[in-house]
Amino acid sequence: EAAELRARLRAVRHTVLVLSGKGGVGKSTFSALLAHGLAADETKQVALLDIDICGPSIPKMMGLEGEQVHQSGSGWSPVYVEENLGVMSVGFLLSSPDDAVIWRGPKKNGLIKQFLRDVDWGEVDYLIVDTPPGTSDEHLSIVQYLSATHIDGAVIVTTPQEVSLQDVRKEINFCRKVKLPIIGVVENMSGFVCPKCKNESQIFPPTTGGAEKMCQNLNVSLLGKVPLDPQIGKSCDRGQSFLAEAPESPATLSYRNIIQRIQEYCEQHHFQEEKIM
Amino acid sequence: TPAERTNLAGVRHILLVLSGKGGVGKSTISTELALALRNTGKRVGILDVDLCGPSIPRMLRVQDSAVHQCDSGWVPVFVGQDKAIALMSIGFLLERPDDAVVWRGPKKNALIKQFVTDVAWGDLDFLIVDTPPGTSDEHISTVEALRPYQLLGAILVTTPQ
Numbered sequence: 436e437a438a439e440l441r442a443r444l445r446a447v448r449h450t451v452l453v454l455s456g457k458g459g460v461g462k463s464t465f466s467a468l469l470a471h472g473l474a475a476d477e478t479k480q481v482a483l484l485d486i487d488i489c490g491p492s493i494p495k496m497m498g499l500e501g502e503q504v505h506q507s508g509s510g511w512s513p514v515y516v517e518e519n520l521g522v523m524s525v526g527f528l529l530s531s532p533d534d535a536v537i538w539r540g541p542k543k544n545g546l547i548k549q550f551l552r553d554v555d556w557g558e559v560d561y562l563i564v565d566t567p568p569g570t571s572d573e574h575l576s577i578v579q580y581l582s583a584t585h586i587d588g589a590v591i592v593t594t595p596q597e598v599s600l601q602d603v604r605k606e607i608n609f610c611r612k613v614k615l616p617i618i619g620v621v622e623n624m625s626g627f628v629c630p631k632c633k634n635e636s637q638i639f640p641p642t643t644g645g646a647e648k649m650c651q652n653l654n655v656s657l658l659g660k661v662p663l664d665p666q667i668g669k670s671c672d673r674g675q676s677f678l679a680e681a682p683e684s685p686a687t688l689s690y691r692n693i694i695q696r697i698q699e700y701c702e703q704h705h706f707q708e709e710k711i712m
Numbered sequence: 713t714p715a716e717r718t719n720l721a722g723v724r725h726i727l728l729v730l731s732g733k734g735g736v737g738k739s740t741i742s743t744e745l746a747l748a749l750r751n752t753g754k755r756v757g758i759l760d761v762d763l764c765g766p767s768i769p770r771m772l773r774v775q776d777s778a779v780h781q782c783d784s785g786w787v788p789v790f791v792g793q794d795k796a797i798a799l800m801s802i803g804f805l806l807e808r809p810d811d812a813v814v815w816r817g818p819k820k821n822a823l824i825k826q827f828v829t830d831v832a833w834g835d836l837d838f839l840i841v842d843t844p845p846g847t848s849d850e851h852i853s854t855v856e857a858l859r860p861y862q863l864l865g866a867i868l869v870t871t872p873q
Contacts, residue, residue, distance in 0.1 A: 458734010458845040489846035540817025568734045569764035570812045602765040605812040668873045
């Protein structure tokens with residue numbers, strides 16, 4: 436079984452997990468934009484895997500609601516947004532978008548394994564895995580199954596307030612426990628600039644120093660801070676890429692910088708590995 | 713057995729606070745609801761079954777508290793201005809606040825069952841149960857464990873998008 440997974444994932448060059456401890460901080464939003472950002476380079480093949488079984492957001496965010504998964508001789512076919520951007524999610528397996536997937540851990544683990552074993556991703560430069568909040572079955576399983584290939588690292592998403600950070604610190608500890616390298620932390624919803632009066636407000640005040648302080652304390656990299664922009668939520672609801680819809684937004688600039696840093700981390704990593712080999 | 717006095721026998725109403733989505737304000741609402749009900753003179757308890765991301769202890773400023781055992785099980789932590797809201801959360805069982813609870817379903821289910829049956833709530837008008845996002849182990853186990861009791865219903869929390 437491990438051999439099956441290894442064979443299927445052999446053609447994946449880089450794998451990035453998008454995690455948080457906290458729900459609603461923007462993991463799926465970030466995963467979707469990371470995928471779009473990386474796929475802007477048409478020479479790169481990008482795969483986006485959504486393992487949030489109970490609350491799959493990726494189909495809607497990628498404008499793929501209502502799509503179904505097709506089977507072929509070589510396995511399940513991902514749903515393609517662009518020629519070089521394929522997506523897989525339990526959302527595509529539901530007969531109706533409001534169907535609840537009320538599964539206990541073992542059944543969820545089984546589907547995640549199928550996603551990795553049975554989906555014909557083909558040659559992939561970047562596999563991005565969007566996860567649900569928490570540190571449970573899905574997280575343990577994905578780390579376990581992906582040990583068949585190699586995970587470049589995890590991007591951990593948070594918002595500035597302590598109620599988020601306290602869950603995110605747990606996630607960082609989870610990564611350390613399972614020896615998952617941390618590429619860095621992204622702080623979403625970090626301030627709001629009013630488009631009319633240009634005043635900046637802290638909608639979620641960083642009462643304990645925000646992600647910046649947490650990263651300093653825990654010695655992890657802060658990849659960047661992304662301000663709130665109502666257009667982000669709108670683009671997600673409409674299944675459009677926010678980066679394409681609002682290229683001038685300060686949030687877009689932040690996202691692009693963060694995506695570049697992730698790319699650099701992965702490429703450097705790969706280079707070092709090749710050197711060793 | 714039905715004749716025995718169980719730990720939930722003195723609880724008049726049980727309210728679940730649910731969402732599918734994370735980060736919409738379940739824990740915030742659970743806390744505010746408990747405080748508001750307390751303000752009207754009701755006896756209130758909160759059961760926090762978010763095992764991976766327990767937020768209630770910090771929201772009520774008792775993140776450094778510990779729980780004790782008595783003959784009927786765990787004694788909840790009493791919070792609020794008049795120390796009259798009873799709270800149970802896995803947050804109180806962690807050795808360190810940043811410890812990740814990295815448990816698979818079965819272990820989570822076992823603890824939730826214990827939280828439902830082994831906390832000495834005493835007499836409460838309302839027990840508010842705060843849940844994690846999703847529709848999985850925690851939710852199935854909580855509903856199953858609460859079925860024999862006075863389950864008033866669920867409040868669903870969302871945001872507009």
